[in-house]
Amino acid sequence: MPLIDIGANLTHDSFDRDRAAVLERARAAGVTRMVVTGASREHSHRALALAQAHPGVLYATAGVHPHHATEYTEECDAELRALHAHPEVVAVGECGLDYFRDFSPRPAQRRAFERQLQIAADTGKPLFLHQRDAHADFLAMMREFDGRLGPAVVHCFTGTREELFAYLDRDWHIGITGWLCDERRGAHLRELAPHIPAQRLMVETDAPYLPPRTLRPPPKDRRNEPAFLPHIVDELARDRGEDPAATAAATTATATAFFGLPEPPSRRELDILAGTAL
Numbered sequence: 001m002p003l004i005d006i007g008a009n010l011t012h013d014s015f016d017r018d019r020a021a022v023l024e025r026a027r028a029a030g031v032t033r034m035v036v037t038g039a040s041r042e043h044s045h046r047a048l049a050l051a052q053a054h055p056g057v058l059y060a061t062a063g064v065h066p067h068h069a070t071e072y073t074e075e076c077d078a079e080l081r082a083l084h085a086h087p088e089v090v091a092v093g094e095c096g097l098d099y100f101r102d103f104s105p106r107p108a109q110r111r112a113f114e115r116q117l118q119i120a121a122d123t124g125k126p127l128f129l130h131q132r133d134a135h136a137d138f139l140a141m142m143r144e145f146d147g148r149l150g151p152a153v154v155h156c157f158t159g160t161r162e163e164l165f166a167y168l169d170r171d172w173h174i175g176i177t178g179w180l181c182d183e184r185r186g187a188h189l190r191e192l193a194p195h196i197p198a199q200r201l202m203v204e205t206d207a208p209y210l211p212p213r214t215l216r217p218p219p220k221d222r223r224n225e226p227a228f229l230p231h232i233v234d235e236l237a238r239d240r241g242e243d244p245a246a247t248a249a250a251t252t253a254t255a256t257a258f259f260g261l262p263e264p265p266s267r268r269e270l271d272i273l274a275g276t277a278l
């Protein structure tokens, strides 16, 4: 069953030495499409270039992560808007608020987030959101744009039950990563997983970050990659009491619709192309 990794930081320099092999392993594992996260000015450009080099397989987001909020100038805003003119750029973000690390001052984070919400409102593109320890401000800022935004996904959801239901009540989507597999801090996610409706659930590796701790053998270099997504889907399916094939099919259908991706060719279409159809 083909999978879509909705959050892979494939422009990360840890992939520079073997990016082609990483993509080949993803394909072999059934991860047929990936959305490359753009999380800074520089990497949003690189995400688009990577998507353009792999049409139909890689797509990109363009945005500025709250960690990099201080780089959000007028020039940066214009650059992001130019990136969003490209059809390969399928979402605005990664953007949001992170009061856990506070790598950028909070007023700068809020300003960069607001500007990107405006881009999403102007373009109608989906939002790829990051929220950590900033739930109240995050909700308040999103509320300012009520009725003006397209679909939204809270990527790498790690929050509480209250946060989950607040997001689902607002009809947002939830991105689940291998955080679920971390017995030290992800156990609560296993209890919450069955409460996410299939049409609101998507899966992601957040590679190279968050290698699933239940993966055997563990990756030698502690680097996560899209080929590990089926493992996350297996763990998630078990928590949801579902057949992994059902979880895979539902998350792929949800991601296809969410990002407005073309439907992949059906088995019959592939047979026709191969000249083997009756």
Ligand SMILES: [Zn+2]
Residues within 6 Å of the ligand: 094, 129, 130, 131, 155, 156
């Ligand atoms: Zn994030």
